[in-house]
Amino acid sequence: MKHDSTNIKHMLAAKDIRPTKIRAAIAKLLFDGRDKHVTVDDVIELARAEEIKTSVASVYNTLNQFAGAGLLRRVTVEQGRAFFDTNLSDHHHFYFEDEERLEDIPTKHISVSGLPELPEGRSIKSVDVTIRI
Amino acid sequence: MKHDSTNIKHMLAAKDIRPTKIRAAIAKLLFDGRDKHVTVDDVIELARAEEIKTSVASVYNTLNQFAGAGLLRRVTVEQGRAFFDTNLSDHHHFYFEDEERLEDIPTKHISVSGLPELPEGRSIKSVDVTIRI
DNA sequence: GTGATTGCAAATCTTTTGCACTAAA
DNA sequence: TTTAGTGCAAAAGATTTGCAATCAC
Numbered sequence: 466m467k468h469d470s471t472n473i474k475h476m477l478a479a480k481d482i483r484p485t486k487i488r489a490a491i492a493k494l495l496f497d498g499r500d501k502h503v504t505v506d507d508v509i510e511l512a513r514a515e516e517i518k519t520s521v522a523s524v525y526n527t528l529n530q531f532a533g534a535g536l537l538r539r540v541t542v543e544q545g546r547a548f549f550d551t552n553l554s555d556h557h558h559f560y561f562e563d564e565e566r567l568e569d570i571p572t573k574h575i576s577v578s579g580l581p582e583l584p585e586g587r588s589i590k591s592v593d594v595t596i597r598i
Numbered sequence: 599m600k601h602d603s604t605n606i607k608h609m610l611a612a613k614d615i616r617p618t619k620i621r622a623a624i625a626k627l628l629f630d631g632r633d634k635h636v637t638v639d640d641v642i643e644l645a646r647a648e649e650i651k652t653s654v655a656s657v658y659n660t661l662n663q664f665a666g667a668g669l670l671r672r673v674t675v676e677q678g679r680a681f682f683d684t685n686l687s688d689h690h691h692f693y694f695e696d697e698e699r700l701e702d703i704p705t706k707h708i709s710v711s712g713l714p715e716l717p718e719g720r721s722i723k724s725v726d727v728t729i730r731i
Numbered sequence: 732g733t734g735a736t737t738g739c740a741a742a743t744c745t746t747t748t749g750c751a752c753t754a755a756a
Numbered sequence: 757t758t759t760a761g762t763g764c765a766a767a768a769g770a771t772t773t774g775c776a777a778t779c780a781c
Contacts, residue, residue: 483755485761505745520763525746544672544680545745545771559716562723574714581707583692583731590695590730597723598716616780618736638770653738658771678746678770 480534490517491527495537500552502540502567508549540567542595557594570596613667623650624660628670633685635673635700641682673700675728690727703729 473492477484484492494511495501503511508524528549531537540548542560548567557575559568575594583589606625610617627644628634636644641657661682664670673681675693681700690708692701708727716722 483760485755487762518763521745522747522764523762526761529746541677542674544674544677547677547745561717561720568717570714574712576709576711577727578709578711579707580729581703587694587731591728593726593728593730594710595724595726595728596713597726598720616735618780620737651738654770655739655772656737659736662771680770 476536480536482530482534487517487519487523488527488530490515490519491524492531492536495531495549495551500550500569502548502550504546504548540593542567542597558596560595560597562597570594609669613669615663615667620650620652620656621660621663623648623652624657625664625669628664628682628684633683633702635681635683637679637681673726675700675730691729693728693730695730703727 470489470493473489473496474484476496477488477492482488491508491512494508494515494517495503505521505524505528508528509519509521512519512524528537528547532539532549535553538550538553540550540558542548542558543565550567550569552569555572557570557572559570560566561568577592577594580589580592603622603626606622606629607617609629610621610625615621624641624645627641627648627650628636638654638657638661641661642652642654645652645657661670661680665672665682668686671683671686673683673691675681675691676698683700683702685702688705690703690705692703693699694701710725710727713722713725
């Protein structure tokens with residue numbers, strides 16, 4: 466869904482995140498209704514393109530906070546850099562190694578079954594399927 | 599399978615890797631017949647315990663080369679550090695987030711089906727399933 | 732002997748942190 | 757006004773690189 470400035474504020478407030486100027490600006494860049502996989506550099510570049518003045522530290526702060534609050538999903542497919550995914554529905558990923566790019570795979574296309582028993586006292590935090598191509 | 603010094607040399611030769619002293623020593627540490635998930639630091643520590651004198655750079659060189667040659671499998675579950683897996687058979691992983699530790703899941707316990715069509719001209723390099731717990 | 736490999740230190744890259752300044756409630 | 761947030765520069769951690777010395781064939 467698309468979010469205008471009012472919705473962005475509600476979205477952040479719902480997670481007890483104070484809607485400061487740069488948080489709202491970054492949220493607006495990210496939650497425009499399209500699913501995205503962004504790196505920190507992508508966000509810095511997007512912000513620059515929109516003439517939003519900010520800093521590396523603040524972009525890290527903001528993305529980490531959004532991920533912690535469940536507004537973004539952190540995707541680990543490269544050992545150097547983190548990707549942040551705006552698609553929060555259950556899904557998996559193609560990773561285009563030569564382009565260093567992710568693409569969603571809806572859950573309906575993959576079924577994971579026969580999961581083994583978990584070690585005592587553990588619960589599943591996530592099941593990530595990455596198809597490297 | 600377990601590898602003695604002779605087998606190690608054959609193993610490396612089979613991949614066109616010259617069996618230098620440190621490569622053979624690291625291979626011997628890793629391919630002792632037990633499945634392992636090691637980080638670079640783990641290998642440095644293992645080497646030190648065996649009184650093998652080497653350097654960070656050489657450990658990186660060696661592990662990268664082994665992974666490139668298919669003697670090790672690189673596992674990406676953390677965005678800071680790389681893990682190298684000595685188990686080359688088809689399998690998946692539990693990742694214990696609090697312990698930063700991997701554990702194998704044999705393929706028979708998980709089935710992935712209904713893979714979507716690949717983009718034109720692409721082929722699957724790997725299918726990685728990580729269950730974070 | 733000749734080219735590959737090693738080890739050291741320096742460089743690079745991503746991410747985090749310390750801290751003075753600024754903005755939000 | 758009072759606490760939380762921002763931005764800068766420095767720090768930290770993992771990995772790579774340049775290069776002279778050393779090793780393998």
